[in-house]
Amino acid sequence: xxxxxxxxxxxxxxxxxxxxxxxxxxxxxxxxxxxxxxxxxxxxxxxxxxxxxxxxxxxxxxxxxxxxxxxxxxxxxxxxxxxxxxxxxxxxxxxxxxxxxxxxxxxxxxxxxxxxxxxxxxxxxxxxxxxxxxxxxxxxxxxxxxxxxxxxxxxxxxxxxxxxxxxxxxxxxxxxxxxxxxxxxxxxxxxxxxxxxxxxxxxxxxxxxxxxxxxxxxxxxxxxxxxxxxxxxxxxxxxxxxxxxxxxxxxxxxxxxxxxxxxxxxxxxxxxxxxxxxxxxxxxxxxxxxxxxxxxxxxxxxxxxxxxxxxxxxxxxxxxxxxxxxxx
Amino acid sequence: xxxxxxxxxxxxxxxxxxxxxxxxxxxxxxxxxxxxxxxxxxxxxxxxxxxxxxxxxxxxxxxxxxxxxxxxxxxxxxxxxxxxxxxxxxxxxxxxxxxxxxxxxxxxxxxxxxxxxxxxxxxxxxxxxxxxxxxxxxxxxxxxxxxxxxxxxxxxxxxxxxxxxxxxxxxxxxxxxxxxxxxxxxxxxxxxxxxxxxxxxxxxxxxxxxxxxxxxxxxxxxxxxxxxxxxxxxxxxxxxxxxxxx
Numbered sequence: 001x002x003x004x005x006x007x008x009x010x011x012x013x014x015x016x017x018x019x020x021x022x023x024x025x026x027x028x029x030x031x032x033x034x035x036x037x038x039x040x041x042x043x044x045x046x047x048x049x050x051x052x053x054x055x056x057x058x059x060x061x062x063x064x065x066x067x068x069x070x071x072x073x074x075x076x077x078x079x080x081x082x083x084x085x086x087x088x089x090x091x092x093x094x095x096x097x098x099x100x101x102x103x104x105x106x107x108x109x110x111x112x113x114x115x116x117x118x119x120x121x122x123x124x125x126x127x128x129x130x131x132x133x134x135x136x137x138x139x140x141x142x143x144x145x146x147x148x149x150x151x152x153x154x155x156x157x158x159x160x161x162x163x164x165x166x167x168x169x170x171x172x173x174x175x176x177x178x179x180x181x182x183x184x185x186x187x188x189x190x191x192x193x194x195x196x197x198x199x200x201x202x203x204x205x206x207x208x209x210x211x212x213x214x215x216x217x218x219x220x221x222x223x224x225x226x227x228x229x230x231x232x233x234x235x236x237x238x239x240x241x242x243x244x245x246x247x248x249x250x251x252x253x254x255x256x257x258x259x260x261x262x263x264x265x266x267x268x269x270x271x272x273x274x275x276x277x278x279x280x281x282x283x284x285x286x287x288x289x290x291x292x293x294x295x296x297x298x299x300x301x302x303x304x305x306x307x308x309x310x311x312x313x314x315x316x317x318x319x320x321x322x323x324x325x326x327x328x
Numbered sequence: 329x330x331x332x333x334x335x336x337x338x339x340x341x342x343x344x345x346x347x348x349x350x351x352x353x354x355x356x357x358x359x360x361x362x363x364x365x366x367x368x369x370x371x372x373x374x375x376x377x378x379x380x381x382x383x384x385x386x387x388x389x390x391x392x393x394x395x396x397x398x399x400x401x402x403x404x405x406x407x408x409x410x411x412x413x414x415x416x417x418x419x420x421x422x423x424x425x426x427x428x429x430x431x432x433x434x435x436x437x438x439x440x441x442x443x444x445x446x447x448x449x450x451x452x453x454x455x456x457x458x459x460x461x462x463x464x465x466x467x468x469x470x471x472x473x474x475x476x477x478x479x480x481x482x483x484x485x486x487x488x489x490x491x492x493x494x495x496x497x498x499x500x501x502x503x504x505x506x507x508x509x510x511x512x513x514x515x516x517x518x519x520x521x522x523x524x525x526x527x528x529x530x531x532x533x534x535x536x537x538x539x540x541x542x543x544x545x546x547x548x549x550x551x552x553x554x555x556x557x558x559x560x561x562x563x564x565x566x567x568x569x570x571x572x573x574x
Contacts, residue, residue, distance in 0.1 A: 085381035097517040100380060153382055199516045269515045288460040288511065290453055297381045301445055 062227045065140045065160050074143035081155035083224045085297050087231055094191035102231035109190050112235040121257035122177035131235045138162035143218055148280045148309045150244035154294045159239050160222030165213045173257050180212045181262040182238055183254035199269055205249045206262035216241055242308040242315045244278045275328040280309035284328045344413050359420055363427040366394045384442045391435035396505055396524055398428035403531045422478050429475040432468050460511045467504040502528055
């Protein structure tokens with residue numbers, strides 16, 4: 001099975017600010033300023049605020065992130081959706097049914113620390129990861145992915161994270177593990193939407209293990225170089241860019257490795273509309289609307305939807321021989 | 329101007345009120361302006377980029393909401409006037425119904441132009457394959473004859489009975505619009521549509537109840553022996569076509 005993934009162009013380690021230097025940056029800058037002052041070089045104050053070099057995230061305690069640059073497989077020259085749109089528009093029904101609800105309510109309600117993710121099921125080394133462990137499990141990379149919602153809108157998001165396979169390898173799935181299930185937090189105190197009887201909570205989604213291990217499948221921890229905003233599924237989520245957005249589970253508290261295919265929340269709610277695979281596919285319409293086109297946020301004209309959301313060359317082989325109209 | 333027949337009993341202690349010509353004109357102008365507020369606000373928000381990151385979708389949802397809202401208000405006129413005795417309210421019904429049609433047309437135009445971008449292939453695709461879209465389109469088409477025959481001249485031309493029979497299809501319009509709305513949302517977002525459905529059930533249920541009540545033998549004025557005559561609490565008013573020019 002040839003994986004047509006270009007290897008990331010290595011960012012030289014020298015370009016990445018070490019965490020130690022990063023956490024001490026203010027002292028270092030201050031020391032530099034004092035030194036310059038002592039030398040009698042009266043620099044204007046703003047000169048001390050040097051622009052952040054590539055690979056440095058803003059001072060939020062979030063680790064440094066290797067930026068996606070041209071040549072990297074995670075780079076895309078498509079216009080990125082502004083952060084204001086990414087954080088003010090989306091479906092996160094734990095916070096309400098309006099697209100603006102998550103942005104309004106999640107930041108004030110969701111407590112992302114302490115946070116743990118229990119990994120269990122068909123694994124040799126079941127383990128509960130604290131969020132800080134996950135931030136250090138593998139180097140954080142920026143990955144610019146298209147996100148296509150099943151409703152027909154899309155955006156381009158510079159996520160931060162690493163391949164989920166890094167975590168999978170740590171827990172060593174047994175030979176029986178064929179599927180993986182993700183579970184979102186369902187705490188009514190933090191998520192008023194889970195009081196709604198109209199959907200089963202907690203929100204669960206699943207992938208086949210080979211899909212979960214695919215390098216494109218991201219364990220998302222940030223976007224735009226910073227920690228994930230609450231409304232985008234803080235502190236840790238999954239991003240599967242070739243599937244409709246609802247497959248990309250937010251605010252994960254549990255990951256289970258299973259022998260049998262799990263039933264996703266939306267599949268249970270409307271089996272004829274939301275299948276297990278839910279690969280982006282312009283040839284298979286939603287029962288109520290066409291999937292041939294999509295509206296990219298910020299654009300007026302619809303644009304054609306691409307098979308596997310434009311990632312067909314990398315993932316189509318996962319589905320060789322399958323009838324994707326049946327396995328929608 | 330219609331004269332109220334003598335009443336045996338006032339159902340609700342509101343004095344029957346009939347606005348004068350000038351007063352009615354003023355009420356209509358004010359109502360017209362109020363009915364335009366949602367359209368003006370949406371247009372301002374659209375031009376000022378205040379509809380959020382997906383303005384076309386927001387516009388589509390809002391215009392659909394206002395279509396049904398005006399339709400429901402239109403359907404509330406008859407129960408309201410019967411229950412309160414304020415029969416002049418019926419003289420506002422045409423404008424309310426036409427505003428429902430107006431918002432329905434904007435809802436359709438937004439879909440056709442801004443959402444589909446007048447792409448013939450996409451439009452035909454939706455209108456031939458997807459019951460949800462077909463239902464919405466059918467609802468609007470059913471409103472066309474009602475809007476087209478809303479003038480006094482049309483009432484005169486059709487004659488009251490036929491006009492009334494035609495305009496009873498507003499119930500079908502409401503039911504189809506309701507199904508279109510329910511069908512258009514995900515299960516989790518059913519709350520608002522279900523409120524609309526409950527209100528529609530009340531509006532249609534009232535009519536069924538009223539009809540059943542009037543068609544009892546007592547209501548027809550032939551009380552069965554020994555039973556006290558049931559006096560309707562509201563007298564049925566022959567005011568339906570009072571806007572016919574004299």
